Amino acid sequence: MMAALRVVDLVSDDQDKRYEPAGRMAAAIIKVTQEQGACLPQDLNQRGFTPDEVVKHWHLANSLAAVELKLSRQP
Structure with a gap:
């Protein structure tokens, strides 16, 4: 079974993890x-995020989550 594509995976790779915190937060936003x-x-x-992490990553994570939710609803 193929893992779901995450939008954050399109802008990062195995060596470049700078968007990974926002990606993890986006996954939590989707679940909630x-x-x-x-x-x-x-x-x-x-969900285990500190207030400082939320302040730092909320805007990008929320945007990533919105795109992923929209893509998941397309036929």
Whole structure:
């Protein structure tokens, strides 16, 4: 079975991990959104992200999550 494509994988590679924290956060945002219908920054604290990580990565992660959710809904 093939793993789901993550948008962050399109802009990074095995050696360049600078977007990986945002990618992990995007995955958490997607999971929370699927479970609750939406995800707020403070929801990520319950998923193991510190307030500082949320401040640093929220905007990029939320954008990545929005794109991935949109792509997953396409036929």
